[in-house]
Amino acid sequence: MSRDVIVIGAGGGGPVVAKELAARGLDVLLLEAGARYADPRREWTHLENDANNPLTGFLRFGPADRTEPAWLREEPQNSYLLQAAGVGGTTLHYYGNSPRAYAGVFHGYDGADRSRYDAAHAFPFGYRELIPYYEWAEATLPVQTAAMGVKETVFLSGAEHLGIPVQTRKDTTGWSYRPQENAILQPGGTAGRTGDPARLHYPEATGCTFCGYCFQGCMEPAAAPRNQFAKRSTDNSYVPMAITAPAWAPHGRAVTLLADSYAVKVHTERREGRTVAAGVTWVTGATGERHREDARVVVLAGGATETPRLWLNSGLPDPNGWVGRGYTDHFLDGVTGLFDGDTGNSRGPSSAARCDFPGHGALENIGLTPAMQAFVMNMSDSGLRGRYRNGRGLTGNWDGRTGRVAGAELKEVLTHGVDRLLNVLILTDDDVEAHNRVTRSVLPPDAHGPVPKVVFRSRERTRRTLANREFLARKAADLLRGAGAKRVYRFDWAPLLLHVHSTMRMGLSADDSVLNGDARSRWVDALYVADNSALANSLGGPNPTLTTQALATRTAEKIFTGHFGGHAWVGHEDPVPSTDPRVSRAL
Known part of the structure; x- marks a missing residue:
């Protein structure tokens, strides 16, 4: 045929x-x-x-039959390929x-x-x-322009302290902050106004119901x-x-x-x-x-x-x-602030506000549920916070050493609840480099042929890429301090291969x-x-x-x-x- x-x-x-x-x-x-x-x-x-x-x-990245193994990819460096x-x-x-x-x-x-x-x-x-x-x-x-919630209010209040203007156009014309333009339908009817599941059925509710589970797909509102x-x-x-x-x-x-x-x-x-x-x-x-x-x-x-x-x-x-x-890959990184009051971290569209710094990259807020919050606080190229540093020596407007938050400290932070945290995702303008690449692995092939090998030299980025990432990390910390964070963590993520x-x-x-x-x-x-x-x-x-x-x-x-x-x-x-x-x- x-x-x-x-x-x-x-x-x-x-x-x-x-x-x-x-x-x-x-x-x-x-x-x-x-x-x-x-x-x-x-x-x-x-x-x-x-x-x-x-x-x-x-x-996961695997076959339709969930009892079968996930598909293998070789990653020789400390990284996580999220597919x-x-x-x-x-x-x-x-x-x-x-x-x-x-x-x-x-x-x-x-x-x-x-x-x-x-x-x-x-x-x-x-x-x-x-x-x-x-x-x-x-x-x-x-x-559509994203619906605003508590975490967006906190994020944008911090962005005001950076001395950059509000962006009002879809085209980014300079350093600025704004609500996200999102492919998420704005809430209508009872959506965004109640947490009662019985009142969040289509057509009484339309668009985003503020459930907070964007990372787990989307099946809202019920009966739509x-x-x-x-x-x-x-x-x-x-x-x-x-x-x-x-x-x-x-x-x-x-x-x-x-x-x-x-x-x-x-x-x-x-x-x-x-x-x-x-x-x-x-x-x-x-x-x-x-x-x-x-x-x-x-x-x-x-x-x-x-x-x-x-x-x-x-x-x-x-x-x-x-x-x-x-x-x-945007050489992602994360900076998180701990607040005394409610940040709405786990509620609403997961990312609805951003700062743009053309020539460097961008910042955006990300709301997370508890397990994903623990994950992002535990992926680092700088070792275990306060214990070992892997020679990175990154300093800035954050509390103590950069690195993973683990053990008693992680437990103490999460005891406050994820809704006392505000996360800022760093999106670095990353240079094209020939040595970062996909090749065929020498590992045994799967049912579809030789598997891919993803090579990322995370510590050998161009000087411009590295400088962009540090610039944005400092802007993120300044934003969180401006919003009232009492503690700021910077993680120095190993490559999280998402973008x-x-x-x-x-x-x-x-x-x-x-x-x-x-x-x-x-x-x-x-x-x-x-x-x-x-x-x-x-x-x-x-x-x-x-x-x-x-x-x-x-x-x-x-x-x-x-x-x-x-x-x-x-x-x-x-x-x-x-x-x-x-x-x-x-x-």
């Missing part, structure tokens, strides 16, 4: 391409290695271990944060601060070219149609639109979605002297059966680790050696990029990439998902016009929001 398009991966980017092309009548097959959770209220719980256990949790498998991918446990990238990471930027960016690895087009695609994705999800769930992870937004395309698009054709289907090979053919993508082989997890289908176009969207792994395991060309290289990008990067030069400016492979025709790995750099620090989705929209348009004789639609049509009642009725 031959399709128009096969998309590999139903995470943050793949469903965007699938939905946009299906809306224009193309025959699209969407493959996902993990499970499809058709009824989260029956299949999920709010229990932290049930959701987040890396070996058995329903949001989720299943329809929705890592958007299942993201916080919905949807800021735009900083303009300084795009080609042609001429701002006064241009020397602060990784100009050698800029996007191969200007920022303004992406704005219509941002607007399209923002309207489709939709993206799937496309009305509060958090706009792709399983709640783009996937429902993809599979119901005939109901809301005049020429729509429903996407064929196959979960539990792990792609193991991209096939190519030689045509007129060129290598061309021809099809895909995948393995059905439940049975071990192998299947192959051909297509006119293949789109890789498995993520910054899985996409280069599939490329390398398929034996696709890599003449410049940049497949898998340039792994950027990961650029391993199949698009770029200006064929010497250090895999994709051209259309997100098409430089060496294989009809082969595109539509996940975080396609990003040219770390975006200056902002959360990556919205930019990936805007870029995936642009890539879908390039595929439609370049391979199927279609017309461009962004800027010429009005987007249909994923909450459209026609989608609800068709589900």
Whole structure:
């Protein structure tokens, strides 16, 4: 059987391409290695271990059958690769944060601060070219200004002490603070006004119910149609639109979605002297059966680790050696304040306020439940706080030594309860470095071929990356002090590989990029990439998902016009929001 398009991966980017092309009548097959959770209220719980256990949790990176082992990745350094498998991918446990990238990471930027960016690895087009695609994705999800709660009030009160202005535009124009722009529906009706479960049923309650469990997916409010769930992870937004395309698009054709289907090979053919993508082989997890289908176009969207792994395991060309290289990660860190009063840490959207420092990165608040709070306070490259330091010697406006909070001190801190803590996440503008990369491991292969090895030299970042991280850590501590924290902890996290990008990067030069400016492979025709790995750099620090989705929209348009004789639609049509009642009725 031959399709128009096969998309590999139903995470943050793949469903965007699938939905946009299906809306224009193309025959699209969407493959996902993990499970499809058709009824989260029956299949999920709010229990932290049930959701987040890396070996058995329903949001682990592993097969649909939770009795089977999780999928192996080799990490030779002290790091933690946080991935989720299943329809929705890592958007299942993201916080919905949807800021735009900083303009300084795009080609042609001429701002006064241009020397602060990784100009050698800029996007191969200007920022303004992406704005219509941002607007399209923002309207489709939709993206809305986050609802404010207690922790946002505390965070923003601290931000006022930093001497930076309030940002009022979606485009970040300078150092500033503001509510997040989130892919989370604002609360309506009784939502956000009561904690009584009996009064938090749709349609009496709409949007975010302030349950505080963003990290465990989203199934709120009760009785809502799937496309009305509060958090706009792709399983709640783009996937429902993809599979119901005939109901809301005049020429729509429903996407064929196959979960539990792990792609193991991209096939190519030689045509007129060129290598061309021809099809895909995948393995059905439940049975071990192998299947192959051909297509006119293949789109890789498995993520910054899985996409280069599939490329390398398929034996696709890599003449410049940049497949898998340039792994950027925002070099995350955490700073936490302990307060005398209630901070609302565990309630409401998990991250709803931010500070932006173009040229350095960003800060955002993150609300956590107890087990995740203990986890983030125990992941460090600086050893055990007050006991050993690993030679890091980091100093700043925090209490005592940097490092893990453990034992009696952790118990004492958590005795106050998580709602006396306020967490600030540091998002560093991380330089593209060739030695941070995905390769094939020498460990025994699994059922899908050689497993990936993720190499991160956390202590060998560029001077600029390291300086950015320290700048932001100090700003975070100053913010918490300004908000009234009586104690401030800085953890110096080992690489928490959550915001990961650029391993199949698009770029200006064929010497250090895999994709051209259309997100098409430089060496294989009809082969595109539509996940975080396609990003040219770390975006200056902002959360990556919205930019990936805007870029995936642009890539879908390039595929439609370049391979199927279609017309461009962004800027010429009005987007249909994923909450459209026609989608609800068709589900």
